[in-house]
Amino acid sequence: MTLYYSLVFLLLVTEMLIFLALIVPLPFTWRRKLFTFISESPIIAKLQYGMKITFIFILILFIDSVNRVYRVQVELAAFAKNDGRGGPVAMGGSERMEVQARKFYSQRNMYLCGFTLFLSLILNRTYVMILDVLRLEEQVKEMKGDPAVKGGKSLQEAGNVGEVGALKDELAKKDRDMENLKKQVESMQNEYNRLGDQVSGSGATPRKGQ
DSSP: OOHHHHHHHHHHHHHHHHHHHSOOOHHHHHHHHHHHHHHOHHHHHHHHHHHHHHHHHHHHHHHHHHHHHHHHHHHHHHHHHHHHOTTTTOOOHHHHHHHHHHHHHHHHHHHHHHHHHHHHHHHHHHHHHHHHHHHHHHHHHHHHHGGGGTTSGGGGGGGGGGGGHHHHHHHHHHHHHHHHHHHHHHHHHHHHHHHHHHHHHTTSOOOOOO
């Protein structure tokens, strides 16, 4: 197995562990804190952005593996046709095993990439469904006056994975840009005042001989 397919397999195992972590039964307070952290953490937002790019490459690998499987199937069909006719291009035992091995590896890579992409969609949908259930459960507990929902942040403000964290990062970036812009305006205003004072001062200087 090549390096990139090994990384795809590692990602598949990671997705399986994350899926198991999502479906593990936990108390309501623990699960609410977990999902609030996932939705607000800027680290999770950056990881999600990196995963989107990674899945694009996995999709390319999946398309390539499907193409390889198709080409091997065409090659096997051509050899089978020649064997049936007794043509001069009959496939030997070693050649047949080599083609069968390439078919096996191509199918393995196709299933590996396909299941990784499919499980990523399942993870996203599972997260959204669990978050909706927790929101409804939180509303029910609030209507009943349960003190367990009073502490901590509400799930009603939680968005997708890392969404709140990404918005906070974007807002902080805009605040920094505004501060830099204010400093530039103040610097330009001070320079303008200094030049104005110099011009007014030179204009008020009396001429020689007067």
